[in-house]
Amino acid sequence: MKKIPVCENHEIHKNVVDELRPQMLSQEEYNDLSNLFKMFSDPTRLKILSALFQKELCVCDLVALLHMTQSAVSHQLSVLRQNRIIRYRRSGKNIYYALDDEHIQHIYNAGLAHILEEL
C-alpha cells in the first residue's frame, strides 16, 4: 500500500505554502532571470565583461587579453550580444564592443563581493 510522500495534508505546512505563493514570480520571469544570470556563469564571459567595464574594446583586443582563439571569443560575444548585455559598433575593419547597461556591472559586483568575502 503506497502513499504519496508529500506533506500537503499537514495544515501548518499548507498555510505556509499558501502564504508564499503570491510572492513568487511568474515562470517567464524566472526564465528571464535565470537566462540573465547564465550570462555570468562562464569564466570566459566574465573575463570579457570585466574587461569591458574598463573600456570599449575590439575583438582582437579581447583575443589578445584572454589568450583564446578568435572564434571562441566571437562566439561568446555573440551570446552576450543576443542577450543584450553588450552592444557593438563598427569602425573600419574593427568591431568595438561595450556594455549595454550599467546594471551589468552592479550584478557582477554583487557576486564579486560574495566570493571575496569567503576567505
Next chain:
Amino acid sequence: MKKIPVCENHEIHKNVVDELRPQMLSQEEYNDLSNLFKMFSDPTRLKILSALFQKELCVCDLVALLHMTQSAVSHQLSVLRQNRIIRYRRSGKNIYYALDDEHIQHIYNAGLAHILEEL
C-alpha cells in the same frame, strides 16, 4: 601565405591590452565567480531561493510550492548546499532549509532589477 589574424602588432591596441591586464582577476577567481552565478542560472533554483528569502522551509513545502518531484527538488537543494548558498537543520523527520548568507538576496535583487526594467 597565411598570417595569424590577431592585431597584436598594432601598438595602440597592445597598449590598451597591457593597461587592462593588471585589473583582471585570477583564473581561479573567475571560476569561483562563474560558479556562484551558476547557482542563479536555473529557474528551479531561483524559485527555491526566492521562497527561502521569505522564510525557512522544509523540503516538502518546496515540493508543494514548486509542483515538482521530491527528487528534483532534493537534487537542487543538494547543489545549493554544496555551494554554501543554503544551510539546513533537522527537526524530527523534516529538514529545514534557509539562506546561508544575505549576499545571496542582494545578487538576486540586482538581477531582478535588470529584467524588470527591460519592459
Next chain:
DNA sequence: TAAACATATGAACAATTATTCATATGTTAG
C-alpha cells in the same frame, strides 16, 4: 579588382546539467 585583415558563423564534439526512476537512509509512531 585582388589580397589581406577583422570578425562572424555553422557543424561537430566533448563536457556539463536537470530531471526521472529506483532505492537507500534516517526518524517517528504504533
Next chain:
DNA sequence: CTAACATATGAATAATTGTTCATATGTTTA
C-alpha cells in the same frame, strides 16, 4: 521492532553548452 514518513542519492538519459575547425562575410589597402 516494524511500518510509514521525509529526505537523500546513484544511475540513466536528454538537453544544453563551450570550444574547435573550417569557412563565410564585410572592410580596407595596394
